[in-house]
Amino acid sequence: MKGIESRKDDHIRISLEHDVASSKNYWDDVKLVHEALPEVDFDDIDCSTTFLGCRLSCPIIVTAITGGFPKAETINKNLAIACMNLGIGLGVGSQRAALEGGDDRSYTIIKEYDVPLKIGNIGAPQLIRQKNKRALTEEDAQKAIDMIDADVLAIHLNFLQEMAQPEGDVCSAGCYDAIRSLARDLPVIIKETGAGISRGTALRLKGIGVRALDVSGVSGTSFSKVESFRSEDLDKTDSAEIGRVFGEWGIPAPISVISANVGLPIIASGGIMNGLHAATSITMGAKCAGSARAILKYAMESPEATERYLRIMIREFKTTMFLTGSKNLKELSEKRFILTGAVREWASYLEE
Template sequence: MSKTNTAVRNPNDPHIHERRKADHIRINLEENVSFNKLTTGLENYFFMHQALPEIDLAAVDTSTAIFGKPLRTPLLISSMTGGTPEAGAINRTLAEAAQEVGIAMGLGSQRAAIEDSSLAETYHVRHVAPDILLFANIGAVQLNYGYGLDQCRRAVDMCEADALILHFNALQEAVQPEGDGNFANLLDKVEQICRDLPVPVIAKEVGWGFAEETARQLANAGVAAIDVAGAGGTSWSQVEMYRAPTARHARVAGAFVDWGIPTAVSIQYCRRAAPNLPVFASGGIRNGIDVAKCIALGANLVGFAGEFLRAADQNGVAGVIELAETITDELRIAMFCAGAENIVDLGNTTLHTSFFK
């Protein structure tokens, strides 16, 4: 483990959100922030190979639509960053690539820009991506700390978004020394935002997944989609371990390295709880075969975060485009070999856990 950051943070530091964003980018690029033993669970499922698929590979169609907006392939660049000059450059790189390949994108938490308007430009991507499905983003817990409809509208208007993500990160807040831990009576406030905001609201976890009952509560509150963001990919408790100001904080955060609901399990929980809502799958997705499995399990859109961040950092727009096209190629071939000609067919394709019944 890299040396813990032992600088004690001042919670009243006016630049605390910027510093945290910079920390998060650096740690995700430089450190091992994966789960230790807990996996996505996707490795437990497989498609029955179709030696005679009876379809033309050239006719396999990966296109879909979310909130009425067409996508060439059901991929989402998951929410990651914003609030610093470096983050702004990353967001523009990701958005430009998303525009080129026709996929969706979520922005990182906009709290920094809500509280310091000079940072809003780090979330401005519409000028390079006028057509993409774009999601604004605010932490749901901020509704217990003075945020309301006005701040949610500002987040959406700031980036001309098609929908708003409310992210739920209880564990991350709990292990941050400067975290906001009051999640009491939050559901009613979420319901009010869903009712009053003129764009769809997406409930998103950040890497520990939604349980079935939680997903049902959120669906009943009026969310328009649920992003499971399950366990098995980036562990944000590990990220916070590297940010910890003391050895004690680091130990507490590190203890949760294998906490959470695996992505494959949470997809099924959310699909059962909200059969009529779009379900987004994210958390440890590695390739187009994983994408295909997620859709067969009940997802409508599949997100990648860390892989796109690294591609943007190392190879810019071209690297992100190359990664998205590679994932799409893998998805298309998986569909072909599973006998699914389009995304609807893929969603109706049976996954197996054994070669024998």
């Protein structure tokens, strides 16, 4: 168990000490049209929404930063307080450590706060047998939900990260059936971890009971790069090279929002660094925007610092609504967006 705790500690440390972001933030290639005469008062703008049955003051979710090691308790506590005060959603990191016998306090801490949307988290690779490791069961999944009083459970797809991880779980056959089985009885969403979800994969997931997709495309943290740095620290040359070579692998986040829009609610994540990015994702078809890396350093400081940063993000979101003449999210979702640069090239390819 100490191995998992140490790995999670490494992930946070490396994310803060090294440049592990995508070399390009593709959200900057998406432009909105300025409305010079908005005809709406800023204070009258309503950015509230209902997502997966939960009422949010703004369609922003702090997505799956961490859990499973001592420092994570403080991070998740600070996040929970801020998200409660602001009325926005919160997801925890993978709960595998607690499900395999580790201390669950870094997760259960968020039960003490009235966060309007809480998202649990387990990995798809752990739903099947990996080498000498047992597969997580429906009982384990329910335990993950109960651990934080989760409204929904995210099953994360992190096979790129697993390939770059020295001790990675690299079996995948059977994961789809395992997800389908869980989704029959439990409130399940699917979350990528930085490489995006294609239209084909989204269509495969549609209709098996999955309630939403968190696309988490290329633009934000590359866990391939994180694992590459970690492998270097461990003197694991092979996995370090895999992490480096595939550090930019995946589907750009804005493209994944478009391509994965098959009728399931979408959380746009991967490089959402400010409220403009978040609002832009709503015009592209997302129902909520998820952010993690942008908030991490504040979450390590205090709940006040976390809340202060998130308040700025929400104001940036509302400013985008004001400057596009949008009184509510329905009007924002109907605004035009323009694709430029690499995102436009990707979109042209997908249209062929």
